[in-house]
Amino acid sequence: MRALIAAATGLAVALALVLTITAIGSPAGKTSPKPLLTTIPEHP
Structure with missing residues (x-):
């Protein structure tokens, strides 16, 4: 459950930043x- 909350928080922060x-x-x-x-230009 903690991982889900952390993922949701990270997603919300990223969305707010965008x-x-x-x-x-x-x-x-x-x-x-x-x-x-x-x-690259050709050399004669």
Whole structure:
């Protein structure tokens, strides 16, 4: 029974944290206009 209570408490804390982060929103900032290189450029 203690394990069930601990699991429910942990789940409630995690859910509260997610909802808090969602309510605050993403931090203000801008993304780089340059695309990220995902491959190694070929050498001649």
